[in-house]
Amino acid sequence: KAGVTQTPRYLIKTRGQQVTLSCSPISGHRSVSWYQQTPGQGLQFLFEYFSETQRNKGNFPGRFSGRQFSNSRSEMNVSTLELGDSALYLCASSLAFWSDYGYTFGSGTRLTVV
Amino acid sequence: DAKTTQPPSMDCAEGRAANLPCNHSTISGNEYVYWYRQIHSQGPQYIIHGLKNNETNEMASLIITEDRKSSTLILPHATLRDTAVYYCIVRPPRGSQGNLIFGKGTKLSVKP
Numbered sequence: 001k002a003g004v005t006q007t008p009r010y011l012i013k014t015r016g017q018q019v020t021l022s023c024s025p026i027s028g029h030r031s032v033s034w035y036q037q038t039p040g041q042g043l044q045f046l047f048e049y050f051s052e053t054q055r056n057k058g059n060f061p062g063r064f065s066g067r068q069f070s071n072s073r074s075e076m077n078v079s080t081l082e083l084g085d086s087a088l089y090l091c092a093s094s095l096a097f098w099s100d101y102g103y104t105f106g107s108g109t110r111l112t113v114v
Numbered sequence: 115d116a117k118t119t120q121p122p123s124m125d126c127a128e129g130r131a132a133n134l135p136c137n138h139s140t141i142s143g144n145e146y147v148y149w150y151r152q153i154h155s156q157g158p159q160y161i162i163h164g165l166k167n168n169e170t171n172e173m174a175s176l177i178i179t180e181d182r183k184s185s186t187l188i189l190p191h192a193t194l195r196d197t198a199v200y201y202c203i204v205r206p207p208r209g210s211q212g213n214l215i216f217g218k219g220t221k222l223s224v225k226p
Contacts, residue, residue, distance in 0.1 A: 004157070033213060033214075035214075035216075042216055042217070042218060042219075043158070043201075043214075043216035044216075045212050045213050045214060045215065048213055056211065056212070056213055057211065058211070058212050059211075059212075090157045090158070092157070092158075098208045098209070098213065100146075100163075101160075101163075102148075102150075102160030102163070103160060103214070104160070105156075105157025105158050105159070106157050107155070107156055107157055108157055
């Protein structure tokens with residue numbers, strides 16, 4: 001079956017702009033999580049959505065937001081981009097919120113802010 | 115912050131067992147130990163998890179010490195495709211802020 005699909009794979013934006021990233025979970029998975037990966041900070045949890053509601057949130061500023069649709073697809077938005085937002089953004093899906101049996105990650109969207 | 119300590123890098127010969135250690139001396143009784151790995155240019159991949167008993171699946175074995183302060187991930191017959199960064203994660207209790215808290219991990223290099 002198809003894995004977690006993230007689009008686009010690569011993106012270049014200018015400081016001050018906003019960006020929207022998309023994630024389609026594995027069919028049947030209802031939870032979607034987002035992570036940011038940078039060389040300096042490593043992998044950091046952003047938030048988790050389940051049944052169109054944000055259930056958990058990491059320590060990121062309000063410029064980072066997300067939403068989940070009724071078909072479980074999710075989008076992540078970053079407003080007023082800063083150079084430090086350059087990162088690999090990873091989406092992960094699971095059957096349920098706080099799944100005990102692991103999350104399946106996508107290959108990520110690499111965002112470069114110039 | 116991550117509650118785990120792992121060596122930054124390890125080497126393993128192809129076909130031999132790879133034993134990856136992890137220290138988590140401040141783990142609480144209801145916190146699970148998870149292992150993920152990340153192959154270059156891909157998202158992390160779930161390997162295994164456990165609470166206090168040893169666990170085995172088709173990918174690996176997880177050995178947790180009796181006091182739960184450390185664990186070892188064992189890849190029984192490492193192949194070149196197992197070259198990756200391996201993350202040991204102590205997962206906070208359900209409902210805590212955050213979810214999977216990744217540390218720096220161990221870069222495992224499997225050599226021919």
